[in-house]
Amino acid sequence: MFSFLGTYSLFFLISFMFLVLFLWIKQILFHPMTKKNIPPSPRKLPIIGNLHQLGSSPHRSLQTLSQKHGPLMLMHLGSVPVLVASSAEAAREIMKTHDLAFASRPKMSIPDTLLYGSKDITFSPYGEYWRQVKSIAVVHLLNTTQVQSFRQIREKEMALTISKIENCCGLVIDLSEFLVGLTNNIICTVALGRTYSGIKFKDLLDRFMNVLGVFSFGNYIPRLSWIDRLSGLEDQARKVAEDFDEFLEGVVEEHISKKRGVHAKSDEDQDLVDILLDVQKDNLTGFSLQRDTIKAIILDIFAAGTDTTFTSLEWAISELIRHPRVMKKLQHEVTEIAQGKSMIDEKDLEKMHFLKATIKETLRLHTPIPLLIPRESTQDVKLMGYDIPTGTQVLINASAIGRDPTLWDEPDIFRPERFLNNTIDYKGFHFELLPFGAGRRGCPGIQFGMIVNELALANVVYKFNLALPNGVKGKDLDMSETSGITVHKKSPLIVMATPRF
Numbered sequence: 499m500f501s502f503l504g505t506y507s508l509f510f511l512i513s514f515m516f517l518v519l520f521l522w523i524k525q526i527l528f529h530p531m532t533k534k535n536i537p538p539s540p541r542k543l544p545i546i547g548n549l550h551q552l553g554s555s556p557h558r559s560l561q562t563l564s565q566k567h568g569p570l571m572l573m574h575l576g577s578v579p580v581l582v583a584s585s586a587e588a589a590r591e592i593m594k595t596h597d598l599a600f601a602s603r604p605k606m607s608i609p610d611t612l613l614y615g616s617k618d619i620t621f622s623p624y625g626e627y628w629r630q631v632k633s634i635a636v637v638h639l640l641n642t643t644q645v646q647s648f649r650q651i652r653e654k655e656m657a658l659t660i661s662k663i664e665n666c667c668g669l670v671i672d673l674s675e676f677l678v679g680l681t682n683n684i685i686c687t688v689a690l691g692r693t694y695s696g697i698k699f700k701d702l703l704d705r706f707m708n709v710l711g712v713f714s715f716g717n718y719i720p721r722l723s724w725i726d727r728l729s730g731l732e733d734q735a736r737k738v739a740e741d742f743d744e745f746l747e748g749v750v751e752e753h754i755s756k757k758r759g760v761h762a763k764s765d766e767d768q769d770l771v772d773i774l775l776d777v778q779k780d781n782l783t784g785f786s787l788q789r790d791t792i793k794a795i796i797l798d799i800f801a802a803g804t805d806t807t808f809t810s811l812e813w814a815i816s817e818l819i820r821h822p823r824v825m826k827k828l829q830h831e832v833t834e835i836a837q838g839k840s841m842i843d844e845k846d847l848e849k850m851h852f853l854k855a856t857i858k859e860t861l862r863l864h865t866p867i868p869l870l871i872p873r874e875s876t877q878d879v880k881l882m883g884y885d886i887p888t889g890t891q892v893l894i895n896a897s898a899i900g901r902d903p904t905l906w907d908e909p910d911i912f913r914p915e916r917f918l919n920n921t922i923d924y925k926g927f928h929f930e931l932l933p934f935g936a937g938r939r940g941c942p943g944i945q946f947g948m949i950v951n952e953l954a955l956a957n958v959v960y961k962f963n964l965a966l967p968n969g970v971k972g973k974d975l976d977m978s979e980t981s982g983i984t985v986h987k988k989s990p991l992i993v994m995a996t997p998r999f
């Protein structure tokens with residue numbers, strides 16, 4: 499009897515223990531904290547995570563990985579979780595549906611060193627400071643009225659560039675140099691009041707852009723930050739920042755002393771530095787503008803505005819050289835509209851639909867900033883069924899979206915006609931085409947940059963026939979890319995220009 503009772507209670511005891519165990523496991527498995535649905539990830543290595551999978555062309559490697567793992571992938575770059583979006587739908591979810599949650603930027607050491615502790619627009623975290631500095635740049639430089647007011651500057655610089663190329667007709671020239679000079683001069687005149695075309699200034703800008711694009715180990719694997727010191731990256735960044743600061747101090751001081759002088763500038767002659775100094779003095783916005791902020795904004799306008807504009811022009815002309823049929827069609831359009839004028843002016847651009855289609859096609863195929871600028875989530879978000887925690891870095895692979903075969907017919911072919919009779923635009927409302935990003939952190943300089951692109955491309959193809967030297971065929975032009983935030987053509991565009999008329 500006792501033994502029967504003993505067996506009975508033992509049975510109950512074991513059953514009870516199983517029940518407790520079952521409930522405990524159930525609680526663990528179905529607890530809201532552990533029920534997280536994480537996006538698929540490629541297999542990672544200890545310490546470096548997925549860093550080894552980025553290669554020299556991260557936007558291309560990430561595109562290949564997304565074909566295997568899906569349009570939302572969670573990578574681990576060192577110890578940092580990085581969400582990679584590679585479809586128009588994923589981009590829309592991030593930059594439209596959940597734009598506010600993803601409107602910040604991660605803290606990064608190189609931009610911090612170069613841009614006065616990220617006091618610029620591009621790298622400052624989302625918040626009141628960012629809102630104020632962005633609004634200053636938009637109101638005084640980047641809105642439609644302001645952009646139109648710089649028309650004479652653009653047309654004058656364009657005429658100068660055309661005449662420089664004319665002087666070299668029949669010779670082999672580095673067209674990339676002419677295009678860099680054009681975009682730099684326009685931004686310099688608008689922002690600083692005059693051009694700075696010497697080797698020293700160009701070298702400074704080159705060094706700045708190079709360092710900005712270098713991968714920093716410290717940002718992703720803090721315990722390997724010594725590599726940045728040993729490789730000289732930290733010193734390089736500090737030195738460029740010091741040299742640029744010295745240059746910008748000179749520019750600001752020159753403006754201050756001119757303002758005090760007898761020949762003060764008229765309102766129309768005010769450049770960005772003058773305007774920023776006035777905003778600082780009058781404190782109209784109730785936002786106190788420190789000297790470092792003024793310098794950071796100017797530097798940002800250079801960094802964001804020159805490289806991107808020049809590189810899209812360089813890619814457009816390269817594709818046209820590779821595709822004589824398209825070049826001919828474009829030359830036909832601009833010549834018809836120009837009606838024998840010596841130069842195309844900005845009013846003519848309105849009617850040039852094939853020109854606009856050519857530029858769109860270039861931005862699709864050669865997205866200048868292929869992964870946009872990294873963002874960071876500031877709240878937990880449910881994204882396409884996945885749980886994305888606060889503090890996740892986000893990369894939007896705009897280049898992969900531009901070449902997505904489910905969105906674009908023969909995506910690797912350069913065919914501007916695809917944009918004729920097509921409403922897809924690049925202003926951030928169509929997520930199939932995102933060269934300027936979208937949402938709150940989208941590029942505020944679209945108009946500023948595109949008018950320079952259109953004017954320059956129209957005039958170069960209107961005035962000149964372009965051929966590669968030594969009888970090299972257009973189709974053999976080297977189109978390999980550099981790596982960095984902005985992706986350029988690896989080798990400069992060396993051509994022989996001959997006048998068309």
Ligand code: HEM
Binds near residue numbers: 640940948
């Ligand atoms: C073809 C030319 C250009 C391209 C392809 C381009 C592209 C971009 C991209 C991809 C971003 C990041 C967007 C994102 O994170 O969603 C950006 C941001 C920015 N761009 Fe542009 N850009 C161009 C021209 C310009 C110009 C001419 C200026 C100013 C003169 C400018 C000023 C800025 C600024 C200030 C930001 C930072 C916005 C923020 O973080 O709030 N860009 N641009």
